Amino acid sequence: xxxxxxxxxxxxxxxxxxxxxxxxxxxxxxxxxxxxxxxxxxxxxxxxxxxxxxxxxxxxxxxxxxxxxxxxxxxxxxxxxxxxxxxxxxxxxxxxxxxxxxxxxxxxxxxxxxxxxxxxxxxxxxxxxxxxxxxxxxxxxxxxxxxxxxxxxxxxxxxxxxxxxxxxxxxxxxxxxxxxxxxxxxxxxxxxxxxxxx
Amino acid sequence: xxxxxxxxxxxxxxxxxxxxxxxxxxxxxxxxxxxxxxxxxxxxxxxxxxxxxxxxxxxxxxxxxxxxxxxxxxxxxxxxxxxxxxxxxxxxxxxxxxxxxxxxxxxxxxxxxxxxxxxxxxxxxxxxxxxxxxxxxxxxxxxxxxxxxxxxxxxxxxxxxxxxxxxxxxxxxxxxxxxxxxxxxxxxxxxxxxxxxxxxxxxxxxxxxxxxxxxxxxxxxxxxxxxxxxxxxxxxxxxxxxxxxxxxxxxxxxxxxxxxxxxxxxxxxxxxxxxxxxxxxxxxxxxxxxxxxx
Numbered sequence: 001x002x003x004x005x006x007x008x009x010x011x012x013x014x015x016x017x018x019x020x021x022x023x024x025x026x027x028x029x030x031x032x033x034x035x036x037x038x039x040x041x042x043x044x045x046x047x048x049x050x051x052x053x054x055x056x057x058x059x060x061x062x063x064x065x066x067x068x069x070x071x072x073x074x075x076x077x078x079x080x081x082x083x084x085x086x087x088x089x090x091x092x093x094x095x096x097x098x099x100x101x102x103x104x105x106x107x108x109x110x111x112x113x114x115x116x117x118x119x120x121x122x123x124x125x126x127x128x129x130x131x132x133x134x135x136x137x138x139x140x141x142x143x144x145x146x147x148x149x150x151x152x153x154x155x156x157x158x159x160x161x162x163x164x165x166x167x168x169x170x171x172x173x174x175x176x177x178x179x180x181x182x183x184x185x186x187x188x189x190x191x192x193x194x195x196x197x198x
Numbered sequence: 199x200x201x202x203x204x205x206x207x208x209x210x211x212x213x214x215x216x217x218x219x220x221x222x223x224x225x226x227x228x229x230x231x232x233x234x235x236x237x238x239x240x241x242x243x244x245x246x247x248x249x250x251x252x253x254x255x256x257x258x259x260x261x262x263x264x265x266x267x268x269x270x271x272x273x274x275x276x277x278x279x280x281x282x283x284x285x286x287x288x289x290x291x292x293x294x295x296x297x298x299x300x301x302x303x304x305x306x307x308x309x310x311x312x313x314x315x316x317x318x319x320x321x322x323x324x325x326x327x328x329x330x331x332x333x334x335x336x337x338x339x340x341x342x343x344x345x346x347x348x349x350x351x352x353x354x355x356x357x358x359x360x361x362x363x364x365x366x367x368x369x370x371x372x373x374x375x376x377x378x379x380x381x382x383x384x385x386x387x388x389x390x391x392x393x394x395x396x397x398x399x400x401x402x403x404x405x406x407x408x409x410x411x412x413x414x415x416x417x418x419x420x421x422x423x424x425x426x427x428x429x430x431x432x433x434x435x436x437x438x439x440x441x442x443x444x445x446x447x448x449x450x451x452x453x454x455x456x457x458x459x460x461x462x463x464x465x466x467x468x469x470x471x472x473x474x475x476x477x478x479x480x481x482x483x484x485x486x487x488x489x490x491x492x
Contacts, residue, residue, distance in 0.1 A: 023214045048294040052325045055344060104329045105384075108391025112417055113383065120415030133414070168407065175403035175423070179268060181221070181451045182403065182425045185444045186267025188221045198226045 002197035013195035016187045136164040202465030213458060220454045224446035231449050233442065238413065239430040242398055242420025246279050246368070253367035254286045254360065256389075258331075258380060259296035259303075265374035265402050266299060271428035271441040272400035273303040273372050278435050281310035286356055288366070290321040290334070290342070292379035297322045297346045314347075315354040322346035327376070328384040335363035335388050363393040368419075372400040382409050390417050400427070 004010065018033030057075075061068040074093040081090040121137050124130055139161035142154055150158060192198045249255070257276075261269045280287060287307065289300040300320045307318050321342045324330045334341045338360055342351045351357050359365065369389040373382050382399055389395045398420040401409055406423035413421050422431060425448060428441030 024211060044294060048323065048325075052323075056325075056341075060343060100329050101327075104332045105387065107332070108387035112386045112391045112412075116415045116417055117411055120411070172404070172407050175406050177455065178424055178426070178448065178452070179265075179403040181448055182268045182444070183264055184217075184221055184451070185225070185425070185447045188218075188225055188447070189267070189440065189444070192222060192225050 203469045205465040220450040221447045229446045235430045243434045245419045255368040256288045256366045258371040259291040259300040260379045261374040268402045268424045269372040275431035287318040320346040331388045369397045374402045
């Protein structure tokens with residue numbers, strides 16, 4: 001056992017213990033660490049934002065790329081929402097952002113998330129796995145057909161669909177538990193090995 | 199009050215204490231529980247093995263500190279395999295903390311004699327998510343003027359071989375979801391659909407089920423989910439790391455959870471005292487809305 005002498009490791013370990021201390025009960029140590037965490041996160045976000053602005057806009061602009069003044073002005077217009085008389089101006093950069101994001105996402109979205117997924121579900125039914133996926137998809141979809149009254153057949157398929165969905169949610173929940181345990185393992189490894197030196 | 203009734207009213211702090219012990223003891227003294235390699239991990243390993251020697255891959259470190267334990271071990275295991283094939287690496291990150299993780303993971307390449315700028319690069323963080331990734335895919339130097347260390351990106355020998363995403367033999371994203379960064383769906387759209395570059399994913403356990411569909415449709419060549427996948431990958435590359443040691447703790451924690459779930463359910467049935475929200479038809483929750491008193 002060789003305890004670390006690095007101040008950063010000490011701060012990290014004590015902060016982790018502070019957060020875990022809420023498991024015993026709410027206490028001032030936990031609240032202090034929580035507030036530091038929120039404050040530090042906000043501080044980091046500001047620094048990252050300024051650095052991004054400097055590296056992608058300001059520095060290239062001062063080096064001669066004057067076209068970057070246009071996106072910089074558009075960025076400034078976002079802040080007009082704080083002035084009621086000029087608030088309408090913030091719609092210009094917002095519409096530009098929305099339009100660009102939608103346009104970029106559309107490239108490949110139909111193929112990757114609709115056509116590709118449907119064909120992978122429906123076309124190749126050469127194995128039991130493929131049939132389970134096919135039946136599960138159809139039954140799960142039938143659960144959400146609300147435009148007609150549930151009959152004998154649709155009653156069975158929607159019930160079956162509900163079981164398929166419950167199995168899927170169970171798998172997702174199991175994975176979530178595993179992820180949370182992993183997070184605890186990460187912190188414990190840090191405390192026990194990096195800090196206490198076991 | 200018998201033992202099962204007492205279990206129903208167990209102080210949750212006892213469970214937390216037992217959970218802490220279940221995780222801490224195997225970390226201090228690893229047990230060495232066996233780890234079987236599953237098909238998805240083997241398929242991913244085989245795909246990476248099939249990449250041309252000396253080619254270039256791009257790796258996105260798209261995760262935050264909370265998921266470091268799930269994803270950094272996967273990155274390190276993959277990097278060991280890439281280094282054995284002399285494959286060069288370009289790293290970028292959509293989260294501010296990503297470049298730090300990239301730096302830590304890329305350090306494993308130095309033991310194989312890799313040289314910064316020539317064999318690997320840490321480009322750093324980019325803001326803007328998918329539109330920025332799309333722009334990077336079309337012209338990498340238009341997004342990154344300086345790398346994480348402040349070097350002029352265009353002057354680095356490795357970057358002179360890359361003009362678009364098509365120059366990469368494989369893309370990989372280590373991903374904990376799209377909130378605040380670039381998600382797996384975005385990587386599929388911009389790497390696979392737009393540029394036909396094969397993609398593999400390292401994801402947190404939570405994202406495994408929702409992304410498995412991309413593997414089944416052939417749009418993703420492999421998926422590695424969480425610490426478990428890292429442990430399996432470490433078996434395949436014959437190099438034990440934090441994935442392997444972490445799995446002992448993971449297994450013990452899961453065993454404890456299973457034991458408590460089983461004991462809790464036995465206790466509930468034996469004591470005939472249902473806990474939690476009352477089910478439909480119970481006295482305090484009528485089966486039919488508005489059916490009170492009927």
